[in-house]
Amino acid sequence: VRGYRAGYLPLHRREIEAGLRDGEITAVVSTNALELGIDIGSLQAAVLVGYPGTIASTWQQLGRAGRRSGSVGVFVASSSPLDQFIVRHPDYFLSSDPEEGLIDPDNLLLLAGHLQAGLFELPFEAEERLGRTDVSDLLRVFEEDGSATRSAGRWFWSRQAFPAEEIHLRRIAADNVVIIDTSQPRPSVIGEMDQFSAPVLLHEGAVYLHEGAQFHVDRLDWDEKKAYLHPVDVDYYTDALASVTVQVLDTFAGPDGEAIARSHGEVKITSLASMFKKIRFHTHENIGSGPIHLPEQTLHTTGYWITVDEELWTALGRETLEAGLQGVAHSLRHVASIRLMCDPRDLGAVAEVRSATTRLPTVTVYEVYPGGVGYSQRMYELHHDLLENAAALVRECPCLAGCPSCIGPLHLVEGAKSACLRLLSATSASALTV
Numbered sequence: 001v002r003g004y005r006a007g008y009l010p011l012h013r014r015e016i017e018a019g020l021r022d023g024e025i026t027a028v029v030s031t032n033a034l035e036l037g038i039d040i041g042s043l044q045a046a047v048l049v050g051y052p053g054t055i056a057s058t059w060q061q062l063g064r065a066g067r068r069s070g071s072v073g074v075f076v077a078s079s080s081p082l083d084q085f086i087v088r089h090p091d092y093f094l095s096s097d098p099e100e101g102l103i104d105p106d107n108l109l110l111l112a113g114h115l116q117a118g119l120f121e122l123p124f125e126a127e128e129r130l131g132r133t134d135v136s137d138l139l140r141v142f143e144e145d146g147s148a149t150r151s152a153g154r155w156f157w158s159r160q161a162f163p164a165e166e167i168h169l170r171r172i173a174a175d176n177v178v179i180i181d182t183s184q185p186r187p188s189v190i191g192e193m194d195q196f197s198a199p200v201l202l203h204e205g206a207v208y209l210h211e212g213a214q215f216h217v218d219r220l221d222w223d224e225k226k227a228y229l230h231p232v233d234v235d236y237y238t239d240a241l242a243s244v245t246v247q248v249l250d251t252f253a254g255p256d257g258e259a260i261a262r263s264h265g266e267v268k269i270t271s272l273a274s275m276f277k278k279i280r281f282h283t284h285e286n287i288g289s290g291p292i293h294l295p296e297q298t299l300h301t302t303g304y305w306i307t308v309d310e311e312l313w314t315a316l317g318r319e320t321l322e323a324g325l326q327g328v329a330h331s332l333r334h335v336a337s338i339r340l341m342c343d344p345r346d347l348g349a350v351a352e353v354r355s356a357t358t359r360l361p362t363v364t365v366y367e368v369y370p371g372g373v374g375y376s377q378r379m380y381e382l383h384h385d386l387l388e389n390a391a392a393l394v395r396e397c398p399c400l401a402g403c404p405s406c407i408g409p410l411h412l413v414e415g416a417k418s419a420c421l422r423l424l425s426a427t428s429a430s431a432l433t434v
């Protein structure tokens with residue numbers, strides 16, 4: 001039995017794939033890295049732990065098994081709201097067509113990638129557009145960084161490298177942290193991780209899991225983007241939480257609405273991981289903690305946010321309001337991923353009792369890709385539906401007073417579920433009159 005994820009080194013991955021093909025390896029525990037493009041012939045069973053987020057991914061993952069013989073597919077639902085929705089409404093999955101990808105071709109990072117790949121194939125004329133877009137400014141940026149040159153009124157690609165190799169199918173920005181095992185006389189690279197996840201998973205003192213084995217992070221060199229680890233055998237895992245704040249940079253539409261107003265626009269998300277906990281396996285006892293000294297991470301993207309009218313929140317009281325808002329953020333993010341047909345991990349959600357920008361209790365659902373790909377505007381358009389669906393999700397949950405599945409982490413605060421429902425339904429009631 002082996003582990004597998006995209007961050008493993010290519011040679012290591014090829015070796016695991018070959019082992020699966022020739023029967024040397026009988027089972028592999030994998031992220032969605034094995035979902036596409038790899039024929040692993042004789043696999044007979046696929047067990048999906050949690051809904052992959054999209055109908056297309058679910059069929060892809062189930063389809064890894066049974067290419068040569070009969071097969072069985074098992075879906076194990078977690079307590080996440082999305083999984084609970086799927087098992088309660090199996091028709092949603094079984095009778096819908098796979099989703100269409102939503103992409104914004106004008107996203108600056110995507111546009112730059114497309115332009116580089118195009119320029120590699122053929123030179124650009126001076127006034128030439130890419131689709132409808134004027135790309136002359138981008139071409140000048142490429143000229144400055146040495147990847148393009150201008151000659152006789154035409155632009156040429158001037159690097160040796162094939163630009164498409166730098167472009168990932170699932171991820172927009174590069175710059176990963178390299179993970180290095182230092183236990184052998186010659187240190188070896190065992191994987192890499194994106195720089196937004198690294199502060200919470202590869203901070204100094206973290207226990208990092210690689211193919212089921214535990215590694216202790218001794219040092220994280222943030223400037224060099226390198227994490228140095230050695231294998232350990234301990235009875236705990238580490239859990240770090242980042243505090244996240246939102247700053248609105250530009251409002252494209254809104255605010256409009258009464259008790260709950262909607263807006264969408266450009267936002268700056270700042271995330272700072274400052275401490276971690278050590279948690280014992282099985283008993284989940286907290287057996288220690290430590291500080292994290294890392295610079296804050298910022299993400300420029302687009303988001304959709306809702307603000308709560310003063311009359312509504314003064315009635316709730318601060319603690320109840322906070323728990324209720326967290327519930328709104330949690331349920332909204334999950335129903336949004338269903339409506340947008342995206343992976344819940346494509347979205348982040350933040351609840352703030354008092355936002356620095358709106359000065360009101362605010363819930364922001366943002367896109368985790370720099371620049372955004374168009375989800376925020378869609379959420380703004382779907383505003384009323386999203387709030388109604390989120391209210392239904394929380395109301396239909398069989399728990400009495402709120403649980404991690406419907407309202408998320410602050411479910412133990414008294415009155416959290418009813419506060420969340422009150423916020424969400426204040427919205428839908430007002431939605432009917434808007």
Ligand SMILES: [Zn+2]
Pocket residue numbers: 397398399402403404405406407
């Ligand atoms: Zn619940």
